[in-house]
């Protein structure tokens with residue numbers, strides 16, 4: 283990848299050489315890119331660099347991603363262990379998040395540590411001031427892709443994907459696959475080149491697809507059908523929205539990550555320009571936004587939902603009672619802001 287600087291690569295490699303104990307972290311509600319990129323860093327740093335390394339994630343991903351999480355400390359139920367590991371680390375790498383606050387409860391521990399901090403990310407607006415070394419590239423599919431191209435430059439890999447630990451290669455292809463929605467969006471020439479090199483190196487893509495897409499619970503599929511049939515609203519200006527209330531989550535026993543992908547579905551409708559999914563949580567809704575070209579999901583997320591992300595795939599939050607008096611006011615809020623936003 284031409285935009286990677288030789289000096290940064292060398293500096294990263296030296297930091298890995300010097301480190302005794304390494305922490306790899308990513309964002310809360312980890313997706314496939316977070317799980318895949320942290321798993322790949324783990325395999326590379328432990329197997330190729332022989333370092334003591336652990337992945338710490340703030341909480342659990344969906345069950346279908348657990349095949350990437352063999353070496354993870356989940357801080358949500360192992361807080362003491364996570365804290366001790368971070369405190370004893372001299373190198374902390376944040377990947378697939380542009381800001382430390384995306385690690386939620388881990389942020390204060392990371393800020394309190396004297397360890398060197400490195401950021402590897404593909405979102406807009408990296409928090410440069412909190413890291414001594416930053417790899418930030420938005421013209422890639424995923425953090426997994428950016429990491430792949432960084433690893434290709436490493437002196438022990440020498441641009442040979444077959445020299446990656448097998449688990450790292452598999453994790454990289456997995457995370458890139460989920461962030462591109464299985465090659466449906468954010469695909470760059472470098473993305474296909476990465477996929478090609480990993481397949482050539484022997485990664486079993488069919489096995490990855492089976493893990494990612496063929497192991498859902500029946501409830502997830504039934505709830506998605508219900509949401510599309512009964513809960514999707516489309517405004518005259520082409521905003522589609524679905525509100526997954528606490529009541530619906532309980533009725534279908536919806537678990538973490540099980541609404542993943544649902545926000546993309548309404549974009550298949552011709553008149554829909556932007557799709558918004560709200561999932562009720564404690565005191566707020568988690569908001570996912572996807573848009574078609576020419577409409578900015580990021581702008582809407584930034585201006586109305588305290589969020590941000592990518593141009594056509596963003597997220598944020600809607601708080602009650604701060605933004606809306608109560609959860610039942612969410613539909614009216616969405617209709618108002620989208621009517622104003624979609625001129």
Ligand SMILES: [Mn+2]
Pocket residue numbers: 315316378404424425461
């Ligand atoms: Mn990502």
